[in-house]
Amino acid sequence: MASLNDDECTPLLQPSHTGDVVESQQQNKNRWWSIRVMYLTLFLSSVGFSIVMTSIWPYLQKIDASAGTSFLGWVIASFSLGQMLSSPLFGFWSNHRPRREPLVVSISIMIAGSVLYAYVHVPASHNKYYMLIARALVGFGSGNVAVVRSYVAGATSLSERTGAMANVCAFQALGFILGPAFQACFTFIGEQGVIFQAIYLQVNMYTAPALMGALFGIVNIILVFAVFREHTVDDLGKPTPSINSDTDDSDRDSEEAVDQVAVVSSNIIFFVILFCFAVFETIATPLTMDMYAWSRSTAVFYNGVILAVVGLESLIVFIGVKILSKKVDERVLLLGGLVIIWVGYFILLPWGTEFPKIQWTDLQNNTIHHFSLWDSLTTALSNHTVEPTGCPASQSWCFYTPVIHLAQYLTSDILIGVGYPTSNVMSFTLYSKIIGPKPQGVYMGWLTASGSIARTLGPVFVIQTYTHLGPQWTFSLTCAIVAVSIVLLFAVYKKLIAFPIRNRRV
Template identity: 90%
Template sequence: MASLNDDECTPLLQPSNTGDVVESPQQNKSRWWSIRVMYLTMFLSSVGFSIVMTSIWPYLQKIDASADTSFLGWVIASFSLGQMLASLFFGFWSNHRPRREPLVVSISIMIAASVLYAYVHVPTSHNKYYMLISRALVGFGSGNVAVVRSYVAGATSLSERTSAMANVSAFQALGFILGPAFQACFTLIGEQGVIFQAIYLQVNMYTAPALMGALLGIINIILVFAVFREHTVDDLGKKIPSINSDTDDSNQDSEEAVDQVAVISSNILFFVILFCFALFETIATPLTMDMYAWSRSKAVFYNGVILAAIGFESMIVFIVVKILSKKVEERVLLLGGLVIIWVGFFILLPWGTEFPKIQWTDFQNNTIHNSSLWDSFTTAPSNHTVEPTGCPASQSWCFYTPVIHLAQYLTSDILIGVGYPTCNVMSYTLYSKIIGPKPQGVYMGWLTAAGSIARTLGPVFVSQIYTHLGPRWTFSLTCAIVAVSILLLVSVYKRLIAFSVKYGRV
């Protein structure tokens, strides 16, 4: 038994040492294989979000010319809005029924929505609204992350929890890595791609990622039926009846109350963390197209590579976090991650005297009061067959806001790639430990909902502020939000401790 645990504790994607766990080797093996299926489910939920992230904006422009950056914010936010509603529903469902049920239903919805995304170009009008619906349904299917997190929390002991939660987040990060990487590879297909006229399907650089997501979802359902089984252990690792079974679960109810201040504070902090990352993801493609005059295909490819690199960086961070968590408190790591995120956004503030290139075609039917700017753009060549690049003239801030240099952008990417995964793992780990032995489906539903609200408001916030006020206001406000969250963490620092530690059980 000891050798089994020792073998499990070393690699990143293996569970950590469990100590004395009262279960048979067969039960231990089944428990960890079920947890690994949850890792895969988290990976696919992440891929469903990230695999089209860098191409949504150019695809939206291609299928519906009336779509602007404000509508882009709503399209991206629709995923998180759907996830927010579903996480509460699936979390409640998982507390009272076998988890296989909400898992299969949610994944099936994701598959259907991914197929719909591949067909949004077919209707002759209102295409942007079909894309909005498809992304909302993909998000609804991704509400199963609450089920995943609650299962992993309930199927691991206190000593295993940080490692297992880090693994869940590692698979989530792996989804963010491979999603943009797949999209970057699919750019080789081109915008035309291959057309299957009989079924009205066009497989191109925009639709192929969604179809791949549907295929992975089918594989996920097969594994849920073939491998996944319900397992529950207490904080010391002793096997107990599942909260989803028909057995009496009264022994899992605790007389001590969960610290609601710690719970609410954890939800707020998680909201800020996801808000910042959603903002960062949303702004990447429009920002680089505006600042560096990248074409649609270049922006999709380069940002796909950058996001994939951030994902690989996050994997390294997860390894480091798992090691550090054995010597450094989770609260300290969470605080450090927030500080790094703040520095990352602070670096993005524009400075200098160099200004972005303007899309001169936007000036043709407008009156320009700045003669020097007018002179510089009336001399531009009038070739409408070439895709216009640069900062659109409709965004007035383009004329007076300095360029965010590529070095600034890449440095910020690196810092956020360190701060976000650190905060993500520590938030989930602390939250599950604060809740303790109580059924965590609904609690994890609330935490997932907080993250989903952040992913809903983040894109809307950045699309509105960025479009009308520019990057200076966008990143200044973001820095202020992160600073307030740091103060909140400091104020509740002493309350963010494990339930079993608080009441002297461990």
């Protein structure tokens, strides 16, 4: 049997322990069940973002043919914009009131947005705006990520923190990655699906994922009421009054004691990590359709399978990080994760003399320069006979850019599947330790907001750059962005240390 101090070697869902924790066995059990409910909440928030990502465009075209590519960008961005606005608000709320309040309200908003998404086909007009509102509501509700992170940070000792944060990242990353896999499973329902006339509901490949998300949200609320309780411990693991209770805070360190340079730098690095993941998730379907002449359904299915495999890989990485962090400095692991991400994108740079198959069916009246990647997809969706495949002739770079071989693409997926979870867990594990015993709701709100901005700008960046300049510029610029974050990490390396170590020399 493993010793109680062997906390980082425990399985992913098992609690960590430290010999200095002064609490009963029942208190410890209740504390970790509450933390597990937070894991589930974060997983569902991530699934809410990713589960419809690969089907938003065809669903939007199905319900409202007037929706253009620019509106698609707003629909995709609305989730992250909603989360960006709500994260600091929910974080502030959790600092001053019981966390159950913002949790239940935020999950209820997510459920409402998911149900609305399943009904956006019902109105006679302006359907695209209803979809925009639905995704914004789901994003706004997902701002509870700040509440989850602040709670886990406050409910774990310093020695437990890395293991718990690895679990937090595991559930968040799995939500992002497995969402498209769920969508791939629902493709077998088809576009028609099953219609329930009495409640005006059509359950098909587009609405079923959203309805499943709503069902999960209901289960989540039940668990918050039945299982979740407020628990707070200090850096040594001794139970303390909740940080949002009415206890005297006069003995706490002043706000100025937090190293603001380290805080800002951590937010920037976290932004880059989430930006790279957004690029990775957004580019998968169009890249494989262009490079390998995959049809729309083939690309959605195979990329869903690939992302599911990457999700399992990430799970193994998270377990490995928990073990490795006991022997390797967390800053070194963060640096290693960023380097692996850089290599993953560098491998995607096209080379060789083989070129992709050209799709000519987009050409109409010699107006090539008016077309884009998403216009090509529109043409494919409106073709009811044979779906055109290949790299659209409207993208001029298709004629002179070498094909990205399938081996390159799969190798890149594997590397990013290692680098992303490693750097992700280390970035905000260090962040929570830098903040220390402070109420972390607002701080975690800003960290979540920086991630939301990254997920907003990432798709816009990759769509515009890939469509007009091609994969060579897209992945070169991404490598440059990661390289800048590595330089920043070196510059602030000595500042990224835990609050009690910096202030008390523990």
